[in-house]
Amino acid sequence: MNQELITHKMLTDPEVLIKPGQLRRIHMLLGRLGLNDKETRADICSAFSARGFTSSRQLLDEEAARMIEHLESKTEEDSLQLMRRALLSQGYRLGWHRNARKNCDLSGRHPSVINKHNVNEWCMSHRCKVRKPMEEMDKNELRITLSQLKLITKKETGG
Known part of the structure; x- marks a missing residue:
C-alpha cells in the first residue's frame, strides 16, 4: 500500500x-x-x-x-535468516555499515556487505559470547548473540 x-x-x-x-x-x-x-x-x-x-x-x-x-511460507532455515537479518539491523543501528577501520579495504562494496563483514567480525571476536560467524550459528546461538547485541545497541544509542 x-x-x-x-x-x-x-x-x-x-x-x-x-x-x-x-x-x-x-x-x-x-x-x-x-x-x-x-x-x-x-x-x-x-x-x-x-x-x-x-x-x-x-x-x-x-x-x-x-x-x-x-x-x-517460512521454514526453520528462513527463521534463522530472519534472525541473521535482525543481527545486521542491530549492526546498522550501531553504525557498522560505515568502514570504521582504516586499514580494512572494503572500497566499492555495497553497505550491506560492509555491514555483514563488520557484524561477522564482531561475532567472531572475544566480545561475543558465541564467537563464530553468524552463518554457522544455530537458533539458540543466534538468540544469545542477538540479545547481547541488542543490549549493546540500547546502551550505545540510548534507546
Missing part, C-alpha cells in the same frame, strides 16, 4: 484495520518460527507497515494479510 494513499479515515475504519483473527494468526506464526522477543517482532512488523509501525496491532488489514502470507 502506498504511504501517500493512507488517510486518517483509513486509520480509523474498522474494515481497513487488522482483524482479531489476523492478529492471533500473526502471533501464532511468529511463535512457531521462534521469533518471540519484542524487538525482533517489532523489526518484522515495521518491514510490513507502510507507516513504519512496530506493533502488529497497528497494521492495516492488507499489511497483515501480506505478513501472514510471508510468515506461512
